[in-house]
Amino acid sequence: MQKYQKLFLIILATFMLILLTACGSSSTSTNSGGQSETSIEDETSGEVIQAKIGVISYLSGAGAAYGEAITQGLKLAQKEINEKGEVNIELVIEDSAGEAEQAVNAGQKLMADDSILAIIGPTLSTEFFAVAPEADLNGITIMGTSTTADGIPEIGDYVFRNSIPEALAIPAAMEKAVKRTGAKKVAIIYGNDDAFTKAGFEVMKRTAEEMGLEITTIETYQKGQSDYKAQLTKIKNTNPDLVLASALYNEGAVIIDQARKMGITVPFVGGNGFNSPQVIEIAGDAANGLIVGTPYFGDSTDPKIVEFNKKYEEEYGKKPDQFAAQAYDALYIYADALKRAGTGEDRDAFRDALAETKDFEGILGLFSFNEVGDVVMDVTVVEIKDGKFVEFEE
Structure with missing residues (x-):
């Protein structure tokens, strides 16, 4: 009989130990500061x-x-x-x-x-x-x-x-360029077969008119064009104080390069399409004097x-x-x-x-x-x- 009582006590003690262990491994515990600490599983589950x-x-x-x-x-x-x-x-x-x-x-x-x-x-x-x-x-x-x-x-x-948008960037660049140079006359060149370059042109034209600038000529080109001498010759002959160019960098850089080679030395004001290091890579020193508005200045x-x-x-x-x-x-x-x-x-x-x-x-x-x-x-x-x-x- 005593043998069975002893066996019963051993089984009971084992059961209590298992129960205590289970309670001790619940999802919350108390850290040394007395605060409740959520387990890693609960902390991450469903929150990402x-x-x-x-x-x-x-x-x-x-x-x-x-x-x-x-x-x-x-x-x-x-x-x-x-x-x-x-x-x-x-x-x-x-x-x-x-x-x-x-x-x-x-x-x-x-x-x-x-x-x-x-x-x-x-x-x-x-x-x-x-x-x-x-x-x-x-x-x-x-x-x-x-x-x-x-x-x-x-x-x-x-x-x-x-x-x-160009409606913010272009006017900001034009205002600073005109203030520095005292420009009175501008020529405009833009791509007339692209929504981006056409939109930039509209902003340039509208801003020039609002600022009381004389637009000496408006020249257009098509995407992928490589020779701009005809347009640039007309621009040069009107003797503008600034050239406003709405272009993507690949055409824009070539336009600037050809303009400088033809003796057009006045500053260019460009739209957002010019905001790329590719302009400098393509045009080299000819890119000097390009002015653009941007939300980002990389050398800040x-x-x-x-x-x-x-x-x-x-x-x-x-x-x-x-x-x-x-x-x-x-x-x-x-x-x-x-x-x-x-x-x-x-x-x-x-x-x-x-x-x-x-x-x-x-x-x-x-x-x-x-x-x-x-x-x-x-x-x-x-x-x-x-x-x-x-x-x-x-």
Whole structure:
């Protein structure tokens, strides 16, 4: 009998030990400070917001440097955002080759994927005007990081951009150029077969008229043109004080180079398409004297810009340009909206959170959207001097 009692006590003690162990391994415990501490499983479970973002970028063709910079800026931001652990973003990247039709095909492919929350791109305004109406119709947010033509955010409620429009950048550059030079007469040259360059021209013409400047001549060219001597001869013969050029960097750099070789020495004022190191690479010393408005000055001593330059160079072996910086900020703006929306699956919730973005502190400065989804931020005017972009000094 005693043997059985002893066995019973051993079994009871074993059961109590198991019970105590189980209680001690519950999901909360008390740390040395007396505070409740959640287990790692509970702390991370369900809190990382997963989101799939489509990207339409100009990755092949004459202007591929734009798309390359944009996608590299996005990927750098993606890496940093995902490492922080609050949001995990997957990028699905499609090449538009700078063509509206191919951009539409890429956009339709992305929109048909229900797992994709939102889209970034396309690169050019012409492409964006073709894709954005479909995105708005499908209720999927689309944001341009390099699209600066007038009327883009007005396309619809789901359409945004974080790139400074030509309507802000060009007047800022023109005002500083006229103040420094005392210019009274300007000549204009622009590409008449592209929405971006046509929009820049409209801003240049309107601003010149508002400033009381005489427009001596207006010359046009087509995308891919290589010889501008006829247009530049007419410009030279009118003896302007400034030349206003609305062009992408590949044509714009050639225009400046040929102008200098023909003896046109007055400053050029360009639109956003000139904000690329490629202008200096193509035109060399001829690029000196180019003045542009931009949200990004790469040689700034601002610690945020210095750190961004360092990280970008470590990752890609070269300095970033405006397009890389705007794309980098764009993905952070998306990540911020994701956190406020609390989901990576609800397209409407994400759109509403994005629209409420105000005073977001990016590397380009404080950023907000206005009531139609357009940019609210400051413009910096820069010029090319001694073969590099420097901050404009009056």
